[in-house]
Amino acid sequence: MDREEIEVLLRQAGEKIKVALDNTNIQVDTKTNRKDLVTNIDKEIQRFLIEAIVKQDPHAKIMAEENGRDQLNDFSGRVYIIDPIDGTLNFVLEQENFCVMIGIYEDQQPVLGFIYDVMKDQMLSGGPKIGVYCNGSRLDAPADLRIEDGLLGLNSGMYAANFHHARDLGQKAMGVRMLGCAGVELSALLLGQRIGYISNLSPWDYAAGGVLLETFGMKMSRLDGTPLSFSGREYFIAGTKKAYTEMIALTKQEN
Ligand code: 2AM
Ligand code: CA
Ligand code: CA
Ligand code: CA
Incomplete structure (x- = not known):
């Protein structure tokens, strides 16, 4: 279709x-x-x-x-x-x-x-x-903003637990948003309203957004930078190229 x-x-x-x-x-x-x-x-x-x-x-x-x-x-x-x-x-x-x-x-x-x-x-x-x-x-593809220059979307549990430095990253950003919907957060990222999104997602949560991120040359992966498997639930990170690279340096480390 x-x-x-x-x-x-x-x-x-x-x-x-x-x-x-x-x-x-x-x-x-x-x-x-x-x-x-x-x-x-x-x-x-x-x-x-x-x-x-x-x-x-x-x-x-x-x-x-x-x-x-x-x-x-x-x-x-x-x-x-x-x-x-x-x-x-x-x-x-x-x-x-x-x-x-x-x-x-x-x-x-x-x-x-x-x-x-x-x-x-x-x-x-x-x-x-x-x-x-x-x-x-x-x-147009959104500006390739650094983490310091925009808002970070997060899963609230991961933020509260500072899971793989999620809260530290939120503090580096201009602010955090926790809207409880992968599609809304990924839409905001694609529209240039976020520099990234960190969550715990299943394939149907990131499949659609993943196509659009790829089209714009933006990034998504597991927290350690390895590819998502499209099976089961996994920790997830996406962002502008610059913010993603900055964030991965921390998220691939445990707390
Ligand atoms: P869903 O509403 O389609 O389940 C916030 O919870 C985001 O994470 C939503 O996009 C939600 O999608 C997704 N999510 C994935 N697995 C979930 C789970 N087990 N419980 C709640 N939300 C889940
Ligand atoms: Ca979902
Ligand atoms: Ca659903
Ligand atoms: Ca569900």
Whole structure:
């Protein structure tokens, strides 16, 4: 599927999510702990997206967070990696700061990425062949700022524990932001509103943003600088080229 087709699909998903918020009949369940939530809407949106993708692209492989689709052993060919609602806790408690995300890879190479912030109606999309767009307008790569010159997005637990110097890095930056949604934080990084983001993420949390970061020549990896595995949850760092290099020098050390 091309960029326009996926954007239409994501906006349709966004409309469904807004209708669900208006109807207030959202069923909330917990997964691994009391703060790890999933709702009937996460599952419904995932079903809607997968059904539409499979209809258009029957040979595609799909990895998605919910409904037991979170493992993929064979990443050859075209792979769609889906997070139906990124920031479910925000969706439930805040009714904003959540995204719908799709990352498309071909033989493990980034092809297209989409981060749709539903309540802001902000669609970031693109890939190495076409560049990065925000609501249809082509974006320039953000300035290659150093850590001292911008805001650092963080996972609140890692910040509080100063995990691999996360808090020290926050103190070097102009300030820290902890919005509880990988898609929102990575969108801000892509828009030049952050110099980096440090968290603990699964493949569907960084697949879409990863395509767009790569397109802009920005960096993401594990905290020690080695590549993310696209399987299971891993400590994650992303940033402008300069800030990433500065941050990795510290995060690859333990406390
Ligand atoms: P999610 O809402 O799709 O689960 C903040 O918690 C960010 O980390 C969100 O983007 C969230 O995505 C992601 N995250 C990944 N694994 C998580 C987990 N086990 N519990 C809570 N958030 C998780
Ligand atoms: Ca989740
Ligand atoms: Ca997520
Ligand atoms: Ca999710």
